[in-house]
Amino acid sequence: MTVTDQPAAASATRRLTTAKAISEAIAQEMERDPEVFVMGEDVAAYGGIFGATTGLLDQFGPTRIIDTPISETGFIGAGIGAAVEGMRPIVELMFVDFFGVCMDQIYNHMAKIHYESGGNVTVPMVLMTAVGGGYSDGAQHSQCLWGTFAHMPGLKVVVPSNPYDAKGLMISAIRDDNPVLYMFHKGVMGLPWMAKNPRSIGPVPEESYEVPIGKAAVARPGRDVTVVSLSLSLQRCLDVADELAGEGLEAEVIDLRSVVPLDRQTILESVGRTGKIVVVDEDYRSFGLSGEIAATIAESDPGLLRAPFTRVAYPDVPVPYARPLEYEVLPTPRRIRDAIVSVAGR
Amino acid sequence: MDDELRRGFYRQMVRIRTYEEAIRGDYHADKTPAWDIGAGLIPGEMHLAAGQEPVAVGLCAHLTADDALTAPHRPHHLALAKGVDMRKMTAEIYGRETGLGRGKGGHMHLFDQHFSCSGIIAEGMPVAVGQAFAFHRRGTTNVAVAVAGEGAANQGAFHESLNLASLWKLPVVFVIEDNDWAISVPRDASTSVPSNATRAAAYGVAGERVEGNDIEAVYQAAGRAVTRARAGEGPTLLEVHTVRLWGHFEGDAQAYRGDELAVAESHDPIPAYEAKLRADGVLDDAAVQAIRAEAAAEVADAIAFAKSSPEPSPAAAYEHVFV
Numbered sequence: 265m266t267v268t269d270q271p272a273a274a275s276a277t278r279r280l281t282t283a284k285a286i287s288e289a290i291a292q293e294m295e296r297d298p299e300v301f302v303m304g305e306d307v308a309a310y311g312g313i314f315g316a317t318t319g320l321l322d323q324f325g326p327t328r329i330i331d332t333p334i335s336e337t338g339f340i341g342a343g344i345g346a347a348v349e350g351m352r353p354i355v356e357l358m359f360v361d362f363f364g365v366c367m368d369q370i371y372n373h374m375a376k377i378h379y380e381s382g383g384n385v386t387v388p389m390v391l392m393t394a395v396g397g398g399y400s401d402g403a404q405h406s407q408c409l410w411g412t413f414a415h416m417p418g419l420k421v422v423v424p425s426n427p428y429d430a431k432g433l434m435i436s437a438i439r440d441d442n443p444v445l446y447m448f449h450k451g452v453m454g455l456p457w458m459a460k461n462p463r464s465i466g467p468v469p470e471e472s473y474e475v476p477i478g479k480a481a482v483a484r485p486g487r488d489v490t491v492v493s494l495s496l497s498l499q500r501c502l503d504v505a506d507e508l509a510g511e512g513l514e515a516e517v518i519d520l521r522s523v524v525p526l527d528r529q530t531i532l533e534s535v536g537r538t539g540k541i542v543v544v545d546e547d548y549r550s551f552g553l554s555g556e557i558a559a560t561i562a563e564s565d566p567g568l569l570r571a572p573f574t575r576v577a578y579p580d581v582p583v584p585y586a587r588p589l590e591y592e593v594l595p596t597p598r599r600i601r602d603a604i605v606s607v608a609g610r
Numbered sequence: 611m612d613d614e615l616r617r618g619f620y621r622q623m624v625r626i627r628t629y630e631e632a633i634r635g636d637y638h639a640d641k642t643p644a645w646d647i648g649a650g651l652i653p654g655e656m657h658l659a660a661g662q663e664p665v666a667v668g669l670c671a672h673l674t675a676d677d678a679l680t681a682p683h684r685p686h687h688l689a690l691a692k693g694v695d696m697r698k699m700t701a702e703i704y705g706r707e708t709g710l711g712r713g714k715g716g717h718m719h720l721f722d723q724h725f726s727c728s729g730i731i732a733e734g735m736p737v738a739v740g741q742a743f744a745f746h747r748r749g750t751t752n753v754a755v756a757v758a759g760e761g762a763a764n765q766g767a768f769h770e771s772l773n774l775a776s777l778w779k780l781p782v783v784f785v786i787e788d789n790d791w792a793i794s795v796p797r798d799a800s801t802s803v804p805s806n807a808t809r810a811a812a813y814g815v816a817g818e819r820v821e822g823n824d825i826e827a828v829y830q831a832a833g834r835a836v837t838r839a840r841a842g843e844g845p846t847l848l849e850v851h852t853v854r855l856w857g858h859f860e861g862d863a864q865a866y867r868g869d870e871l872a873v874a875e876s877h878d879p880i881p882a883y884e885a886k887l888r889a890d891g892v893l894d895d896a897a898v899q900a901i902r903a904e905a906a907a908e909v910a911d912a913i914a915f916a917k918s919s920p921e922p923s924p925a926a927a928y929e930h931v932f933v
Contacts, residue, residue: 301747327747333777338770341736342743345754348726349678349744368733368767381721382712383930417931441933 280468281454283315285427286392289434290317290354292472294324297352300438303330303339304356304392313358314394314453336366340391344374347389352438357393360447361404363412374443375418389444390437395423396449396496396546398594399458403582406590408495408545411552413445414523420444420477421523425452425498427466429521432475440477449546451496463499478525482534486514489608490534492557493544494520497576497595501544504601513608523553528560532568535561539570542603544595549577576603611826613892619671619825620887621901623663623880626687628905629696630658632913633686633703637860645861651917652704654716659687661823661855664879665787666691668828668850669755672836678724678741678754680734685720685727688757694722700912706919713922714930732758732765735784739771742780742839753781753839760849761792763806772813772847781839783832784847789854790874794866810847819849823879853877 280288294300302317308331311318321329332339336357343355357363363370370391377385397406414421420442424430430448437444454464483498484505493501498519505515516534520527535541541561543554554575561568576595584590633652640650647654659666662684670691673679681688689699694710702709703717710720718729724741728734738756745752762768763786775782786806790797803809810817816838820827828850835846853874857864864871887893 333770333773335770335774337733337767338736338739338774341733341767341771342740342774345678345680345737345740345742346744346747347740348737349741351744351747353740365766368730369736372730373728373733373737377721377726378933379930380711380715380719381930382710382714383933384711385721385726386933420932 278468278470279465280427281315281465282424282427282430282448283318283453283455285431285468286316286434286448287318287320288468289431290438291320291323293435293438294320294328296472299350300352300354301328301330302354302356303332303343305332305334305358307331307356312356314448314450315455316356316392316448316453336362337369340366340369341373343389343391344369344377344387347387347443348377348385352388354390354392354438357391359405360393360395360409361407363409370413370419371416375416378442379418386441387443388441390434390446391443392446392448394450395447396451397583397590398451398496400585400587400590402585406583408447408449408547408578410447410523411547414526414553418443419524422446422477422521423494423523424448424521425495425519426463427454427468429475429481429519431468432473433477433521435472436474436477439474444477447495449496452499461496461499461503463502475521477522478527480521480527480530481519482516482530483519484515484517486516486538488513488538489515489540489542489604490518490531490538491515491542491544491604492518492520492531494523495546497544497546497600500595500597500600504597504604508601508604513605513610515604526556526560531557531560532564535568539568540607541569541573542600542607543575543577544600544603545575545577546595547578548580549575550580552577571607571609574603574607576600616826616887616892617897619667619829620883620893621904622667622691623825623883624901625905625908626663626666626690627660627880628902628909629690630660630686632909634658634856634860636913647861656717656860657684657858658856658860659684661853661874661878662787662789663687664823664825664828665757665785665850665852668825669757669785669832671829672832673753673755676724676750677752678738678745680738680754680756681720681725681727682731682734682758682762683718683727683729684759685718689720689722689725692725694720694725696908696912697915698722700916701919704916704919705921706916707922707926708915708919712926712930732762732767734758735762735767735771736774738782739775739780742775742782743778746778746780751781751840753783753836755783755785757785757787759792760786760788760790760797760806761795761800762786763809764800772810772815772845775845776813776815779842779844781842782845783835783839784845785832786847786849788849788851791854791858791867793858806849807847813847815844816846818846819851821851823850823852823877825879825883853879
C-alpha cells in the first residue's frame with residue numbers, strides 16, 4: 265500500500281477507483297474555481313471513455329463540461345487560448361496515441377508560449393490523456409509515450425498509479441500555473457470493463473488535498489534492490505515485491521508519480537542504500553525514461569551500482585495486437601520478478 | 611468617411627512601412643561580405659510585411675486593447691497596428707533583454723497582452739478560438755482575431771477552427787491575408803477555390819473577400835465582421851487580396867515571381883492611398899512630411915532603444931521554462 269504523503273490521520277476508509285478519484289478532484293476544483301472547465305471528446309454525456317469525467321455533466325452542466333468535435337488541434341488550441349486568457353481548462357485527449365494529429369498545439373504552443381514570452385504569458389492548463397496497453401487495442405491505442413513528452417521542455421508530465429495520488433495530483437495539476445500533461449493508464453482506472461489490479465481501488469479522503477508534482481513516493485521500503493516504476497507497472501512491481509518479501513528479498517519500490525519533474529534525488533538516495541536498481545517502464549525502451557535514470561546515476565556516481573543497471577521496458581517494437589504477442593513485450597510480473605531476482609543475485 | 615480617420619489610416623500605414631524599411635536596412639547591414647542568415651545585428655529569418663499594411667490597419671482600427679489577435683510568422687504590421695509597444699518589440703527582434711520576450715522569442719514570437727504569434731502556419735487560429743471562448747464565457751463583448759496567410763487556408767487547423775468557432779458561435783474574426791504567394795507557390799497552384807471566403811459557407815459563417823488591397827474597403831468589411839462578433843452573431847471569415855512587395859523572407863531572390871513582381875510593385879498601397887487623399891484634399895505636402903517625420907522619429911527611437919539595450923545574460927536561457 266502506498267503510504268507516503270498520506271495524512272496519518274486520514275480517516276479515509278472510503279474506497280474509490282482511480283477514475284472516480286480523478287473526477288472527484290475535478291469536481292472539487294470546479295466548485296472552488298469558476299475558471300476551471302473540461303472539454304474533450306465524449307467527456308460530457310458519456311463521462312469520458314475511461315471514466316475520468318463521469319458525473320460531471322450532471323453537476324456542472326454543458327457550459328462547463330463540453331463535448332468537442334473530433335478536432336484535437338482545434339480544441340487543444342482552444343484550451344491554450346482560454347488558458348492564456350486566465351481560465352483553467354482541463355482538456356482530454358482521448359488516447360495519447362492521438363497526439364499525432366495535434367502535437368503542434370501541444371508542443372509548439374502549450375509547452376513553449378511561456379518561454380517564448382520571456383515569462384510574461386502563462387498557460388495554466390491540464391491536458392489529460394489515457395495511456396497504456398495490455399488489452400489488445402493494437403499499436404495506435406496502447407502506447408504510454410510519457411518519454412516522448414518528457415523529452416521536450418515546457419510540460420510537466422504526471423503519471424499516477426493509485427486513487428489517492430490520482431486525486432491529489434489532479435488537484436495540484438489544476439492549480440499549477442504551468443501546462444501539465446496528466447497521463448492515466450487505463451489499467452489503473454478501476455474500470456468495470458477491464459481486468460483490474462486491486463490497487464486501482466483504494467482509500468481516498470473526501471476533502472481536497474494536493475500531492476506535490478515532482479516528488480516520488482517510496483511506495484514500499486526495502487533494503488535489497490531499488491525498483492523504480494510508475495503507473496500500472498508500479499502496481500505490478502508492488503505485487504511482485506510483496507511476493508518476494510515472502511521469500512526474504514526486500515525490494516524498495518519507488519513510484520515516480522511524475523516524469524517531469526523527475527525526482528532524481530529519491531532515486532539516488534535509494535540506490536545509494538541498495539546499490540542495485542531495476543527500472544520498470546511500459547514506455548519504449550530506447551531513448552526514454554529508463555535510459556534517463558541510468559544517465560542520472562552515471563552522472564551522479566557510477567560507483568553507486570554494485571550490479572548492472574537493469575530495466576524492464578517495452579522493447580522497441582510497436583504494440584502488437586494478438587495476446588501472446590502483446591504479453592511477450594509488456595512488463596509482466598514474471599519479467600519484473602526475474603529482473604529483480606537476477607539483480608539481487610539470488 | 612471622416613477625414614481624420616483617413617489621415618489616421620495613412621499615418622499608421624506609413625508608420626508600419628517606415629518600421630519595416632528600417633528593420634530591413636539593419637537586417638542586411640552587417641551580413642556582408644558573405645551573407646550569413648545567422649550573423650549580424652538581427653539574426654535569423656525575417657518576414658516583413660511591406661504591401662500588407664491595409665489589412666493590419668483596416669482591421670485593427672476596430673479593435674481595443676482588450677481584444678485579442680493572433681498573428682502568423684509575418685507579424686510586425688499587425689503588432690504595430692494592434693498597439694504593441696514599438697520599443698519592446700524592436701528590442702525583441704534585436705534579441706535584447708528589454709524585449710517583449712526578453713530575447714527568447716524573436717521576430718516570429720512576439721507576445722504581449724492579448725497579442726500573440728505562431729510561427730507555424732494556421733496554428734494561431736485555434737488559440738484565437740480559445741481566447742474568444744474565454745471572452746464569451748465571461749460575458750464580455752471582446753473579440754479574438756486570427757490572422758493568417760492564404761496558404762494557411764489549406765491547413766487542417768484553419769478548418770477545425772472555423773468549425774469550432776461556428777459551432778460554439780464564438781466572437782472570432784478569421785482574416786486571411788491573400789498575398790498570392792505561399793513562399794514560392796502561387797495560390798492557383800495550392801488552393802482549389804478562387805476565393806477562400808467561399809469556404810465560409812462550409813461552416814455556416816459569414817464570408818467576405820476584399821479585392822484591391824483597399825484600406826477603406828478593409829476597414830468597412832472588418833467593421834462588419836467585428837460588429838457581428840461583438841453582437842454575438844458568431845465568426846466571420848474575411849479574406850483580403852493584398853500584395854507582398856518583398857520576398858517571403860529577407861534574402862529571398864524571388865526568381866519564381868518573374869514579371870509578376872514588377873506588377874506587384876506597381877500596386878504599392880501607400881502611394882496609391884496618399885494620392886487619393888491628396889486628390890480629396892485630406893493630405894497636403896506639409897501633412898505628408900509631418901507624418902513621415904513623425905514615423906521616422908518613432909522608429910529611430912525604438913531602434914536606438916533596442917540597440918542600447920543589453921543582450922540577455924546567457925544564464926537566462928534556463929529561466930521561464932516553467933513558472
